[in-house]
Amino acid sequence: MTLKTYLPENEEPPSSQIGATFEALAATIAARRDAGDESYTHRLLVGSPDGVLKKVMEESGEVALAAKDVESWATSSLAATLAVAGADEGDVLSVELPPEYATAVDHLRYEAADVVYHLLVVLERYGIDLDEFAAELNARMTEGERPRGAVRLREEHIKRGK
Numbered sequence: 255m256t257l258k259t260y261l262p263e264n265e266e267p268p269s270s271q272i273g274a275t276f277e278a279l280a281a282t283i284a285a286r287r288d289a290g291d292e293s294y295t296h297r298l299l300v301g302s303p304d305g306v307l308k309k310v311m312e313e314s315g316e317v318a319l320a321a322k323d324v325e326s327w328a329t330s331s332l333a334a335t336l337a338v339a340g341a342d343e344g345d346v347l348s349v350e351l352p353p354e355y356a357t358a359v360d361h362l363r364y365e366a367a368d369v370v371y372h373l374l375v376v377l378e379r380y381g382i383d384l385d386e387f388a389a390e391l392n393a394r395m396t397e398g399e400r401p402r403g404a405v406r407l408r409e410e411h412i413k414r415g416k
């Protein structure tokens with residue numbers, strides 16, 4: 255939880271916010287296989303594969319651009335502070351970030367959600383369910399990092415086709 259988020263009153267939070275969100279979204283996406291063409295998700299699932307694959311690339315690029323935007327608001331604020339204060343080695347500078355910085359961070363989060371949604375559509379399209387995807391990430395963790403009871407990839411599927 256951050257200051258930007260809240261929980262609705264009278265609702266029990268799930269044990270994992272992001273897990274519950276991914277599961278709900280993945281289930282919605284899977285159900286759209288049977289929807290009509292009015293559903294954007296349906297079109298990405300059953301249309302030309304280039305449609306969703308291009309979107310993943312495009313949205314990933316937008317994440318990178320959004321992050322660059324955050325960077326440039328930070329560096330221009332630092333430059334402005336230095337210009338006013340001058341800089342002696344060892345000085346502790348207090349940089350005031352403009353409102354545009356916070357807006358850029360919100361935009362980065364928005365673009366990141368676009369990538370994740372389109373990635374989940376790709377996983378659904380090619381038959382990789384969320385548990386299997388979790389197992390891929392779990393396989394990369396050390397024993398100490400892996401959550402208790404985490405689903406595992408069978409040995410013969412680890413790094414296959416890499």
Ligand SMILES: N=c1c2ncn([C@@H]3O[C@H](COP(=O)(O)OP(=O)(O)OP(=O)(O)O)[C@@H](O)[C@H]3O)c2ncn1[C@@H]1O[C@H](COP(=O)(O)O)[C@@H](O)[C@H]1O
Pocket residue numbers: 279282283286289292293294295296316367368371
């Ligand atoms: N989470 C999403 C979701 N995220 C992004 N998108 C769509 O992805 C597209 C992104 O394309 P663009 O980048 O061109 O649009 P943009 O994000 O407005 O603009 P920029 O990124 O260029 O700034 C838009 O059409 C969004 O509506 C999504 N479409 C659907 N969902 C979920 O999928 C469910 C099913 O949706 P249908 O597709 O309507 O069945 C929805 O109820 C949502 O829960």
